[in-house]
Amino acid sequence: MLFRSSLLLRSKRLLSYFSFSTASIAAPSISPTLLKQCKSVFQANLVHQQALIHGLLTHFSINLISTYLALSAPFHALSLLQRLTPTPSAVFWWNALIRRAVRLGFLHHSLSLFCRMLSLGWSPDHYTFPFVFKACGELSSFRHGSSLHAVICSNGFDSNVFVCNAVVAMYGRCGALDHARQMFDEMCMSEIYDLVSWNSMITAYMQSGDSKSVLGFFRRMCEVGDKDIRPDPVSLVNVLPACASMNAWLCGKQVHSYALRSGLFEDVFVGNSLVDMYAKCGMMHEAYKVFERMQEKDVVSWNAMVTGYSQIGRFEDALALFEAMREENIELDVVSWSAVIAGYAQRGLGYEAMEVFRLMQVCGSKPNEVTLVSLLSGCAAVGALLQGKGTHCYAIKCILNFDKSDPREEHLAVNAIIDMYTKCKSIKVARAIFDSIVPKDRNVVTWTTMIAGYSLHGEANDAIELFSQMLNQDISVKPNAFTISCALMACARLAALRFGRQIHAYVLRNHYDVLFVANCLIDMYSKSGDIDVARTVFDNMKQRNAVSWTSLMTGYGMHGQGEAALNVFDEMRREGLVPDCITFLVVLYACSHSGMVDEGIKYFNEMSKNFGVIPGEEHYACMVDFGSCWSLG
Missing domain, CATH: 1.25.40 (Serine Threonine Protein Phosphatase 5, Tetratricopeptide repeat)
Incomplete structure (x- = not known):
């Protein structure tokens, strides 16, 4: 009770x-x-x-x-x-459930809802399929997406423009550009396309990094002649990064002109994309004009300017803008902080970079992998091992300790950590981290960073051994031009002519037609005692820079062939290259090692009088050597 x-x-x-x-x-x-x-x-x-x-x-x-x-x-x-009981009107609620799952990122659940819907005898409509295709695209599931494509074909939805646009977008997100293009072409043949169809295709090419196709497709879009197919803000926001990646600033200016004529410039996303495009093309004056003209600015607008100035070395301007952001109480995000930290690191101002990072943490902004890589670079620049170790610990805690972290982000962070330890002279720790990486997860940057670390600190034998290991591994990671250069530096340090020749053969077989690789070959042959081959490499170069000429002159001077070095110097001048302080130091070095005292004194006197090069300590040291040679003579 x-x-x-x-x-x-x-x-x-x-x-x-x-x-x-x-x-x-x-x-x-x-x-x-x-x-x-x-x-x-x-x-x-x-x-x-x-x-x-x-x-x-x-x-x-x-x-x-x-x-x-x-x-x-x-x-x-x-x-x-x-x-x-299934009815056409109640399909709306299945669509609402699926849309909600996709919006919240429950992508597998959205696919399960769709399958459940079908199993209960419900018939999806043209609103259902775009949501499910979006889930397939976000999951990069080509298998699910192509199966769903077959479903719409069998149910007659392949003539619905909204569904077909979703198919194009799905294939683009899955990286299946051929399928996306085939679907788009079929839509054009059936005349069921619209502006979204074109934008979906341009976005697909942009997501795959095919900037050339983006520009080509955008031109086609502008030439269609249909009043309903005119570029909108989405079109411009996709095509401008392609212009930036190809340094196609002229094409970018044409897009800028179209934005002004059509009134799309007032869109903040278009304005931001224009600033970013000009900044990445190194045209900061144009970027600043766009920035000043923008009626509405957000943190992205400011970040594009700060990053642009930082990337071209105008760090004072970048820092001034950064301070202006703080004064105007613009909420700084991770991009703002990272740009300033990267700017300090690039200039070798590691301690200043660390101070900005400290302020970033005080303000509660969470660093990302780019921030940490820049900070590690700053630590490496000043040899701040203790702070580098702290950053390493932070990376383990926040980036490297998650199963869902992006592998590319992990590679970026780990390579920067190895680089920091090598430059802070903790080569054993760097090697321990390198060895802890599963061989299949090592990319070319990982190998190059470790080989460069050994070469930088004079451990040439280890550098050559590691390079050999890289070439002999089963995994298909080929050395790039930087890897080859580091290995050649190690050979030059050891005068390892036989191994240097093997690398030279590898360069020829694999067509590494890169200027600094050829310069390293000249240096390696010169220091390994084969100056004639060094000259052959020099003569076969399609283009040369000041390093090429000075490397060959250094080789002749090292072998006591002063006259040959002076002939190269004269040839260099005839080619129109202006000698600098390094060139004259090499000339004086060659004269000193060849006992050519009078010629050395002559060039010393001419360097300031005829070429405007002020002698430094190293040049006077060579003059002291001339005095010793004259006394001995």
Whole structure:
């Protein structure tokens, strides 16, 4: 009896909480208006219960589903939806559930909902498929996406422009550009395309990094002649990064002109893309003009300017803009902080970079992998091992310790950590980290960083051994030009002519036609005692710079062939290259090692008089050597 009384009391309290009595929830009073008044799932459950008791659930199922979705209770909504008899109008609620799952990132669940919908005999409509295709694209699931493509073809939705646009976008996100292009071409042949179709195709090419195709497709789009197919902000925001990546500033200016004529310039996203394009093309004056003209600016606008100035070495301007952002109380994000840290690191101002990082943490902004890589570079620049170790620990805690982290981000961070340890002279720690990486996960930068570390610190044998290991491994990671140069530096240090020749043969077989590789070959042959081959490499170069000429002159001087060195110097001048302080130091060195005292003194006197080069300590040291040679003579 007591138990029954407590149950009745509890029921009354629950109903009073809902703000109306049990008598008020009579059959006629349950209505859509009542359901809209529900402020919690608990209240909706009470109405649901009364609808069951009074046999009204059939009449109010749709209203209950709507209420549950509004209260973020999708599983309650799904439970009701699965009991309904399939009707075309009620498909809306399946679409709502699938759309919600996609929006919240529950991509696999959205696919499960779609499969459940089909298994219960429901027929998807043209609103259902775009949501499901988006989920397939976000998952990069070509298998699911292509299967769904077959479903729409069999159900007659391949003539619906919205569904077909979703197919193009899905294939683009999955990296299947050929399939995306085939779908687009079929749409054009059937004349069911619209502006979104073109934008979807341009976006697909942009996502794959095919900037050339982006520009080509954009030109085609402009030449269509259809008044409904005119570039909109989405088109411009996609094509401008392609201009930037190809340094196609002239094409970017044409897009800029179109934006002004069409009134699209006022869109903040278009303005930001223009600033970014000019900045990445090194045209900061143009970028600044666009920035100043923008009526509406956000943090992205400021970041584009700060990053642009930082990348071209105008760090004072970057820092001034950064300070202006702080003064105007613009909320700084990770890009803002990272740009300033990177700027300091690039100038070798590691301690200043560390101070900015400290301020960043005080302000509560969370660093990303780019921030940490820049900070590690700053630590390496000043040999700050202790701070580098701290950054390493932070990277382990925030980036390298998550299963879902992007592998590319991990590679970027790990390579920077190895580089920091090598430049801070902790070569053993760097090697331990290198060895801890699974061989299949080592990319060319990982190998190059470790080989460069050995070469930099005079451990040439280890550098050559590691390079040999890289070439002999089964995994297809080929050395790049920087790797080759580091290995050649190690050979030059050891005068390892035989191994240097093998690398030279590898260069010829694999067509490494790169200027600094040829310069390293000249240096290696010179220091390994084969100056004639060094000259042959020099003569076969398609282009030369000052390093090429000075490397050959240094080689001749090292071998006591002063006259040959001076002939190269004269040839260099005839080619139109202007000698600098390094060139004259090499000339004086060659004269000193060849006993050509008079010629050396002559060039010393001419360097300031005829070439405007002021002698430094090294030049005077060579003059002291001339004095020694003259005394001995």
